[in-house]
Amino acid sequence: MSVLVQEKPDTSVQATATPLLSVDGLKTYFKTSGGLFKAVDGVSFSVEAGKTLAIVGESGCGKSVTAMSIMRLVPEPPGETVAGSIRYAGDELIGKSRREIEDLRGAEISMIFQEPMTSLNPVARVGAQIAEGLKRHKGMTDAQARERAIEMLRLVRIPSPETRVDEFPHQMSGGMRQRVMIAIALACDPKLLIADEPTTALDVTIQAQILELLRSLQDKLKTAIILITHDLGVVAENAHRVVVMYAGRVVETAPVDAIFSDAQHPYTLGLLASVPRFDDDAERLLTIPGSVPHPAHMPAGCRFSPRCTLATSKCTAEEPPLRSVASGHEVACWLAPIEKHGS
Amino acid sequence: MTGKQLLAVDTLTKHFPVRRGLIFPREIGSVRAVDGISLTLQKGETLAVVGESGCGKSTLGRLLLRLIEPTSGSVRFDGIDVLSLDRETLRKLRRRMQMIFQDPFASLHPRLSVRRILSEPIELHLGLSPKDTERRVNELLSVVGLAPYHADRYPHEFSGGQRQRIGIARALSTRPELIVCDEPVSALDVSIQAHVINLLVDLRQQFGLSYIFIAHDLAVVRHIADRIAVMYLGEIVEIGDKYAVTASPRHPYTRALLSAVPRAEAGRERRTIAQGDVPSPLNPPSGCRFHPRCPYAEARCRAETPQARTLEDGRQVACHRQDEIPPWPAAGGAGIDPVVRRRLQVLATAAKAKPAAA
Numbered sequence A: 001m002s003v004l005v006q007e008k009p010d011t012s013v014q015a016t017a018t019p020l021l022s023v024d025g026l027k028t029y030f031k032t033s034g035g036l037f038k039a040v041d042g043v044s045f046s047v048e049a050g051k052t053l054a055i056v057g058e059s060g061c062g063k064s065v066t067a068m069s070i071m072r073l074v075p076e077p078p079g080e081t082v083a084g085s086i087r088y089a090g091d092e093l094i095g096k097s098r099r100e101i102e103d104l105r106g107a108e109i110s111m112i113f114q115e116p117m118t119s120l121n122p123v124a125r126v127g128a129q130i131a132e133g134l135k136r137h138k139g140m141t142d143a144q145a146r147e148r149a150i151e152m153l154r155l156v157r158i159p160s161p162e163t164r165v166d167e168f169p170h171q172m173s174g175g176m177r178q179r180v181m182i183a184i185a186l187a188c189d190p191k192l193l194i195a196d197e198p199t200t201a202l203d204v205t206i207q208a209q210i211l212e213l214l215r216s217l218q219d220k221l222k223t224a225i226i227l228i229t230h231d232l233g234v235v236a237e238n239a240h241r242v243v244v245m246y247a248g249r250v251v252e253t254a255p256v257d258a259i260f261s262d263a264q265h266p267y268t269l270g271l272l273a274s275v276p277r278f279d280d281d282a283e284r285l286l287t288i289p290g291s292v293p294h295p296a297h298m299p300a301g302c303r304f305s306p307r308c309t310l311a312t313s314k315c316t317a318e319e320p321p322l323r324s325v326a327s328g329h330e331v332a333c334w335l336a337p338i339e340k341h342g343s
Numbered sequence B: 001m002t003g004k005q006l007l008a009v010d011t012l013t014k015h016f017p018v019r020r021g022l023i024f025p026r027e028i029g030s031v032r033a034v035d036g037i038s039l040t041l042q043k044g045e046t047l048a049v050v051g052e053s054g055c056g057k058s059t060l061g062r063l064l065l066r067l068i069e070p071t072s073g074s075v076r077f078d079g080i081d082v083l084s085l086d087r088e089t090l091r092k093l094r095r096r097m098q099m100i101f102q103d104p105f106a107s108l109h110p111r112l113s114v115r116r117i118l119s120e121p122i123e124l125h126l127g128l129s130p131k132d133t134e135r136r137v138n139e140l141l142s143v144v145g146l147a148p149y150h151a152d153r154y155p156h157e158f159s160g161g162q163r164q165r166i167g168i169a170r171a172l173s174t175r176p177e178l179i180v181c182d183e184p185v186s187a188l189d190v191s192i193q194a195h196v197i198n199l200l201v202d203l204r205q206q207f208g209l210s211y212i213f214i215a216h217d218l219a220v221v222r223h224i225a226d227r228i229a230v231m232y233l234g235e236i237v238e239i240g241d242k243y244a245v246t247a248s249p250r251h252p253y254t255r256a257l258l259s260a261v262p263r264a265e266a267g268r269e270r271r272t273i274a275q276g277d278v279p280s281p282l283n284p285p286s287g288c289r290f291h292p293r294c295p296y297a298e299a300r301c302r303a304e305t306p307q308a309r310t311l312e313d314g315r316q317v318a319c320h321r322q323d324e325i326p327p328w329p330a331a332g333g334a335g336i337d338p339v340v341r342r343r344l345q346v347l348a349t350a351a352k353a354k355p356a357a358a
Ligand SMILES: Nc1ncnc2c1ncn2[C@@H]1O[C@H](COP(=O)(O)OP(=O)(O)OP(=O)(O)O)[C@@H](O)[C@H]1O
Pocket: A030, A032, A037, A039, A057, A058, A059, A060, A061, A062, A063, A064, A065, A066, A075, A078, A079, A114, A295, B156, B157, B158, B159, B160, B161, B162, B187, B189
């Protein structure tokens, strides 16, 4: 199981810059009592310095596991990255020792986790948690690190940071904890930032300020950002490219505007239709019928076929490969563009 | 809606003491998390609570269910004075009022399987037989879009959105009349979010459920709520009918919230949001608490606390200058792109021709 199966490299038209991170044919599986869960099953994408790549997709489709695989934070066992390549600044991360990865993590690559309470230490003061990385990776003294921790709390717009720095996570609101996580992730000026739902607990005004902070960091340090989010409004305003995942696979990838003006995959279309909108007073929101397949029993052919209203016999038999439909725009659907098939 | 009052909250207040010093901690002040909130909720009604991170929404939710004790004020649930109840009566009342917690992972016991998490409240409050409990667990799982095979897994084996749905299933397990939903859909992707919102709406129709719906997504709130309460630093600054509040917001903070909503459309410009100092609930600004960030603030705003006033449409707004600020422009936005709309039409036509997709 642990041979490295190299999938066909991504040949889509990319800008001339070499990517800071490229992920190729990544497969991360979980061995559970219910069978082998292929949580991430052949995912490829890349992101350049100074750019933001958004990953969107249904809950459980493997976005966080993809992120954790890059950070080597998948719990092993039951999880294992069984195939693929993860190149960071030209260097293959798969096969590196845990120690080497830990040195990169926090110093050059950092991550904002989806659920703050799972990654914040409940019995340590937030200031100490921010200071830890600064002392380890930047060689700061206690006093310097504390100063910087207060500064970081101010940057993520926590009020009275001089007082809050000595608080414990449980004394903070949900959104404040999330911002503490963001402060930890940004403290060491990362080159690659993986932000897993970084603003879900934040109201729109603070969300806008945090996203602005990420952008100014990106402009200043040329940080590459992988932004995992389900908020398509956030995607529209912050991403350069978008990867749409479904059931462990990439089903569509395109420059951000094409996702909104030229979405091709029926799943992507369903996502766009589900967004609650101010200009629409329908009683019920549109949903995509059916539910995600059991991760140990993926359907044959296109994984979306059991839920797709257009599915043909080919769709249920053969898995569609990603193919290019426009510059930088790839879709894994046999029928794209689907208007040819409607009548 | 029966028009009967389910919840009546009067000048509810919660101050958390703040201590400084590691060895001899002394109190240096207090966080005024909830500062004199009054509101009512009818049976079958949904009141959304929106507001800035840290403004006291979760604290308000916990106070309503008496998961924490208030500093002062009163809460009546169906005529019962919740704050005077002894532990045992309160425990019984909990069946009727439940909470969906904001942080699903922190609120699910890590060593209990999903089956245990869901069956414990059922056994405790409903006293069903093991067989009926089992049936109810499966029913709850399917209601939130999870499968029976999920019942034997543990919280850490789920994705963030799946965990959120377990929290929702647990809140539904005792057939409550009131659910305080604390950011119930913010961790969910849009299609599951839509599914859960439709579900909450259906349950409300079926069982006459009432919700306090804490959220920050105003488009979501506009779908599910009847009324919206906008909170700022522990206080309600605007409360009223959802269409009134979203179509013609009167409080400058409500306006700031609405203009910051990112829209899912191509070619979206990056907007710069007015920054302003972040105020602290430790030491809230004088007069109107929003004045340091308000574009309309004048001398009076710094000196006097604005009192809530009721407008013709029944809405209450606490702003000195509410009659003077310019009208709110009609909602713009391109909506769904025509190419995408055409493709959605193709999918919809196919769905009609072939009704049962899986
Ligand atoms: N430790 C684990 N053991 C077993 N299965 C796991 C484990 N962690 C994740 N999974 C499974 O892997 C799949 C992908 O999970 P992942 O957390 O990547 O989803 P996601 O796309 O981030 O979803 P969400 O939007 O809900 O956060 C899910 O089906 C999940 O149940």
